[in-house]
Amino acid sequence: MVLSQGFQIKDGELQKPENGEIKLTVPTGLIPYCPHCGKPMSMNLRSDQTFVEDDGWHQAAERYEKFIQDHKKQKIVFLELGVGYNTPGIIKYPFWQMTNSFQHAFYVCLNQREAYVPEEIRRKSVCMNEDIGEVLKEL
Secondary structure, X not given: OOHHHOOEEEOOEEEOOOOOOOOOOOOHHHOOEOOOOOXXXXXXXXXXXXXXXXXXXXXXXXHHHHHHHHHOOOOEEEEEEOOOOOOOOOOHHHHHHHXXXXXXXXXXXXXXXXXXXXXXXXXXXXXXXXXHHHHHHHO
16 A cells, blocks of 8 residues: 555665655555455544454553553653544543653653643653654664
């Protein structure tokens, strides 16, 4: 799908098209279909009734909550990479709330166009309006 949009893979790295043009469509022949119902597959996003919360999902959620509770009095960094406002209640808003309420928490937001932090946690935060790939290369 990525290659069909004009990207290339060189030396194991994804490269933008040389002409700079990215096709924003995927040929229908590359769309996977469910082997049970025949409908097009989609990502598991919390956007409608198709979001899957099976036993594995609930177990992972419990492990995450236990980790947060076990470490909330320690130094903890909430690192948010490329999270937008599609479903802010899943990552963004909880990170803000925990940064505000946990004494030793710190929030880092890296997002090319939407790096923002509320005033209440500004002193405990760093926001970077940068390309994630470029920042990681510099690290």
